[in-house]
Amino acid sequence: MTAPILALRGVNKSFGPIDVLHDITLEVKPGEVLCLLGDNGAGKSTLIKIMSGVHQPSSGMIEMDGQPVSFPTPRVAAEAGISTVHQFGGTFPLMSIGRSFFVGVEPTWGWGPFRVYDRKRANAIAVKAVQDMGITRISDGDRLVGGLSGGERQSLAIARAVHFGARVLILDEPTAALGVKQATHVLRIVNEAKRRGLAVIFITHQVMHAMAVGDHFAVLIRGAVAADFKKGEKTREEITDLMAGGASMASLEAEIEGFMASHDGHPPPPAE
């Protein structure tokens, strides 16, 4: 059996008197997508900040490749191969694709004080990396990042993380602000990262997106893992209900859809 790349063992996190995470045990293996689901305030952001060195656990352990590790800073986590991509791709709208791909580690040509940014090489590498991940519509490295669609921007950020050797890819709501087609591109690239053997932690509110790529699911409720299951073990309705803390969201959804079907697509009036 493959060993997990990253594991949390009994992690707790408090901010002063406020206990935010309780006894979190989770692991993710190479080539696996772990979906972290949970309602607003469930503790997802705090958990990914612990995995990426922004916060330290109050107690409990983080392991990489079976060895205890600590990530005192985000840089240490990044050097260990943990890469976080945030909702809007974390890229720079006024930079070109090539420049933003290499920001901080720009390839240069020339010598000593005469070194200059090697625009052509940066563009070629960036475009190839994105195309290799299956996003073939990006072909001009001089294009500004700000002109890309949300899905393309996410894809660029993911391709960048993969190119620079990420082993664990944490995707924080990558599809939240995207339309169906754009979300499909991002989900495709998540699958490609998985195929390359990365461990992916995919944070989302959207059960359908989670089900499209997830191998393993954890539902957080009020800072604790309320359910931990594998692909195929629960239906979409069961997962939706779990995320809502047991309230019957799935039947409410079905009721609304039924009303709209019988009223020419009009939603029911809001409850008084």
Ligand SMILES: Nc1ncnc2c1ncn2[C@@H]1O[C@H](COP(=O)(O)OP(=O)(O)OP(=O)(O)O)[C@@H](O)[C@H]1O
């Ligand atoms: N620095 C902090 N100090 C005190 N409380 C905090 C701090 N950070 C987070 N919390 C609390 O921890 C709880 C979990 O927050 P967190 O942001 O991790 O949730 P989330 O699941 O990411 O929510 P969302 O989906 O809305 O982003 C919230 O009640 C929040 O107020």
